[in-house]
Amino acid sequence: MNDADEATDPLDGITVLTEPTADLLNERQQIDFRTTRENCLQWLLAFGKHPKKADGYAASTVKTRAHRMDQFYRWVWQNETNGYTTDVTHDHADAWLKQIAMTDHSVAHKSNCRKALLMLFRWREHEHGLDEWTPEFSFSTGSRTATPRDFLTRAERTKIREAALEAGSVPNYKSLSPEARDRWKAHLAQRFGKPKAEVTPADWDRANGWKIPSLVATGLDAGLRPIEVERASPRWVDVDNSALRIPKAESSKNEGHWVVSLQDETAAMLDRWLAQRATNPKYDDSDHLWLTREGNPYGSSALRTVLRRLCDTADIDYEHRQMSWYAVRHSTGTYMTREEDLAAAQTQLRHTSEQTTMKYDQVPLEDRQSALERM
Structure with a gap:
């Protein structure tokens, strides 16, 4: 040169x-x-x-x-x-x-x-x-x-949970007229990649499945990181005690076993999803709790897509917000700190250092608005 x-x-x-x-x-x-x-x-x-x-x-x-x-x-x-x-x-x-x-x-x-x-x-x-x-x-x-970054407000958390119950649902098979049933069969054939003639009433149950509701509800309760959603296994789920039990070897930091609390309603969703999951051939050779429609574990991009679709359904504006999956985790940390204390949030979010949890020790927007109204 x-x-x-x-x-x-x-x-x-x-x-x-x-x-x-x-x-x-x-x-x-x-x-x-x-x-x-x-x-x-x-x-x-x-x-x-x-x-x-x-x-x-x-x-x-x-x-x-x-x-x-x-x-x-x-x-x-x-x-x-x-x-x-x-x-x-x-x-x-x-x-x-x-x-x-x-x-x-x-x-x-x-x-x-x-x-x-x-x-x-x-x-x-x-x-x-x-x-x-x-x-x-x-x-x-x-x-x-x-x-x-931005987090979901308390009202938005409720809307997201409700939107997840609505996501992908179809009308009851028996309630449809023959003409409407034929249209929905065409929709489900395209959705599941199979000939229209092979669509059965079981596909209606599959369409109204519990995968997305259980994923979203668990994410909201446990504040799951994207990597934890990806690694999540049916072995983590303790339905009887409404908890996730994450082994040290599978935790995001590999620094300890974690027992994470869940709402009873979330545990019930997971119980229904595990029953449906057991009948889905896609999961026969997989230890992942949730897989995308393409059969891949959920990563940051897929989770962001899920969340933004739910925001659209729930009419939550995110044009000027950092609406990634971490908005779910941040909301869990913020409200757990508010309702309990930093120690509870530290355990629920699986932080090894309380310094990491301290960033959630802030007053949510709606609380500050209420304070202004009282002033």
């Missing part, structure tokens, strides 16, 4: 493959990672700020953030995947950000780590088709603690 080529290299001055990263990778992995990094950094320089306008970030910004992205990848390999991968996920990002939140680093450092991840996942969104990442935390320069 001659001097002219070096002068026009967009990555000049930006370290693509750092020594700590090279030390962790073999030669082929180094080549693969270098290619991934170059593609990402070049995209950020050219398109990162406003992709449609081809407006990129300044080289100085990319240089600083590239260093933190590199740290993130190494952390994933050493703590999440037990080895090299470039397929970093939203759950990896959330986990790293939580770990960063509990360190003694400055708030500015934590905020910059968050911004670096936002840049990385914006590239993955545009170039790899990944869904938009909504961080669980934001960091304020006026505080050393992390603050939760």
Whole structure:
């Protein structure tokens, strides 16, 4: 490469493959990672700020953030995947950000780590088709603690639970006229991917199943993280005691066994779902409590889709809100703290540190509105 080529290299001055990263990778992995990094950094320089306008970030910004992205990848390999991968996920990002939140680093450092991840996942969104990442935390320069994103109000929690009971339901088979029944058979044939002639009354029961109601109700009660929804197993469900019993080996942090309280109504939904699940061939070789229609475990993207569809059904506006699945978890933490105390919320949300739970020690919007009315 001659001097002219070096002068026009967009990555000049930006370290693509750092020594700590090279030390962790073999030669082929180094080549693969270098290619991934170059593609990402070049995209950020050219398109990162406003992709449609081809407006990129300044080289100085990319240089600083590239260093933190590199740290993130190494952390994933050493703590999440037990080895090299470039397929970093939203759950990896959330986990790293939580770990960063509990360190003694400055708030500015934590905020910059968050911004670096936002840049990385914006590239993955545009170039790899990944869904938009909504961080669980934001960091304020006026505080050393992390603050939760939007959460569902008490009224919205009720609406979401009720909308889940309505989701995907169809009229009672026996109540339909022959003409209406024929139309619904065509709908169910398309929904379940089978010929219309093979649709039976059992498909009506399947359409009115308890998968989504049980998933949503359990998520609302237990404040399940997306990774916990994905890992959830029928073995966790204790219907008799209205609880989830999460073994240490399957908990999100692998740091302890957890017994999580459920409402009796939620336990009843899970009991009905387990009975239906046992008759569904999709689950014959699966230990997952819930699977999508395509037979995959629920991840952050699928859960976000479920929640937003329920918001649409419940007429809950989320245009200017961070309506990810974590809105469910945040609402559980906020109201558990309000109704009981931080210790109860810490146990219910499966936090190993009370400092993590403290971010839920806030007054909900409707309580502040009531206070204003009384003033």
